[in-house]
Amino acid sequence: MxxxxxxxxxxxxxxxxxxxxxxxxxxxxxxxxxxxxxxxxxxxxxxxxxxxxxxxxxxxxxxxxxxxxxxxxxxxxxxxxxxxxxxxxxxxxxxxxxxxLNDCVADTAIALYLDVLRGISSADRFVRRGDWLNKGNYPLATKASGKRVGILGLGRIGRVIARRLEAFDCGISYHSRHPVTEVSYRYAASPQELAAGCDVLIVAAAGGPDSEKLVDADTIAALGPKGYLINIARGSVVDEDALVSALLAGRLAGAGLDVFAEEPKVPEDLLALDNVVLLPHLGSGTHExxxxxxxxxxxxxxxxxxxxxxxxxxxx
The missing domain is CATH 3.40.50.720 (NAD(P)-binding Rossmann-like Domain)
Known part of the structure; x- marks a missing residue:
């Protein structure tokens, strides 16, 4: 030995x-x-x-x-x-x-962004259930282009996400521990300030004790009932109880989640929500x-x- x-x-x-x-x-x-x-x-x-x-x-x-x-x-x-x-x-x-893994994780963030706002997965289920035939057209969704997007954590992955969002004519702001001098995106002094000034909050911050529940109940409240949250970072970065509560109460428009606080356990309340897309932590999950x-x-x-x-x- x-x-x-x-x-x-x-x-x-x-x-x-x-x-x-x-x-x-x-x-x-x-x-x-x-x-x-x-x-x-x-x-x-x-x-x-x-x-x-x-x-x-x-x-x-x-x-x-x-x-x-x-x-x-x-x-x-x-x-x-x-x-x-x-x-x-x-x-x-x-x-x-x-x-x-920057590209694939950023691609996953964009996939969740488009899916949640346009209701892609929900519409797929709508067709498979036979609802298109029996109930008529699928309800209107939300335009994805031109949104104000806040990125929490403008590190390697956050910057790749931002570049992809530029192609959608999105206005981009961010919060990191320190302002990033080589970008022109608007800097927000706190996660709450970032959330208050955007339509979609994308969480790309590193995990660990320093970022635990960085997205807290106040930040989710600042995002508001028309706001969307995307998390491709770590489940620990978001107060999961506060997130579930906001979604159930209609205080948040929707969420796209690739990560959770106690993986592979997913809060049961989220499973029935059509305005939430749930992925099994597959951000970097490609062969390449x-x-x-x-x-x-x-x-x-x-x-x-x-x-x-x-x-x-x-x-x-």
């Missing part, structure tokens, strides 16, 4: 699993709590690299159980499931897979993008094994 320096945490793409097992002798952390605890007590000190995904990560307790950990190689751009603060304190390198993410994950691992650095560190 002492020769296996690489620990796999959670399931990964087959090509990643097979490569880290074949090339690096990676051992997978047991799934059951009891087996996991026993395994870590006996072998936790043997590992100096963990390979994981944004869904599982290396949380606080697991990181403490790996006293010789030197790197967390993360498949995915989000790393909020990894204790980044402890990693920084202990000098543990954390990598992710940025940029390679997942292959690129796998390649970058393995490149980060190879780089760290070879020279102690990664290609895409989360923090320097």
């Amino acid at each position: 002492k020769n296996n320096a690489v620990l796999q945490v959670g399931p990964l793409m087959p090509i990643v699993q097979d490569t880290i097992a074949g090339d690096y002798g990676a051992v997978r952390l047991p799934d059951s709590a009891q087996a996991r605890d026993e395994f870590l007590r006996e072998h936790g000190a043997s590992f100096d690299i963990a390979v994981t995904s944004g869904k599982f990560g290396v949380g606080t307790e697991l990181m403490r159980a790996l006293p010789n950990l030197r790197a967390v190689i993360n498949f995915g751009v989000g790393y909020d499931t990894t204790d980044a603060a402890q990693a920084l304190e202990r000098g543990i390198t954390v990598s992710n897979t940025p940029d390679v 993008t997942r292959a690129a993410m796998a390649e970058l994950t393995l490149a980060n691992l190879r780089s760290f094994v070879d020279n102690g650095t990664v290609l895409t560190p989360v923090h320097a």
Whole structure:
């Protein structure tokens, strides 16, 4: 066991699993709590690299159980499931897979945007139920072009979303921790101010403790009964209870959600709402993008094994 320096945490793409097992002798952390605890007590000190995904990560307790950990190689751009603060304190390198998934996640945001405003999924169900034949025309929807769109988090993905929305003649504003000097979009000083000045709020902020419930009840209220919310970031960024309450009460026109607070659990109240589009966290879910993410994950691992650095560190 002492020769296996690489620990796999959670399931990964087959090509990643097979490569880290074949090339690096990676051992997978047991799934059951009891087996996991026993395994870590006996072998936790043997590992100096963990390979994981944004869904599982290396949380606080697991990181403490790996006293010789030197790197967390993360498949995915989000790393909020990894204790980044402890990693920084202990000098543990954390990598992710940025940029390679920007296009597909932005495409998903635009798909949700069009679907929610124009009622595409709802209209599809309308046809399949036979309602077009039996009830006549589908109700009028909302124009998607020319809307005022607020983007919460104008990072890599947020900027790609904004560029796509320019083609729809949308007026774009944003809120980030700091103004972005190289763009001409209007900057809002807070999420609430951003929501109050737009028709559609697209959430593209990074997850983690600093952004938990950044979109709170007041922000949702500022968006108003004619406003729409799109979330392709993390479920934790939005106060899910406040969102569900607003949708049920008609205080929000609709929502397009690719992420949820307790995935794969989705609030049951949302399942019957025709003005809400629900996706199973598939933002980067294309063959092309997942292959690129796998390649970058393995490149980060190879780089760290070879020279102690990664290609895409989360923090320097």
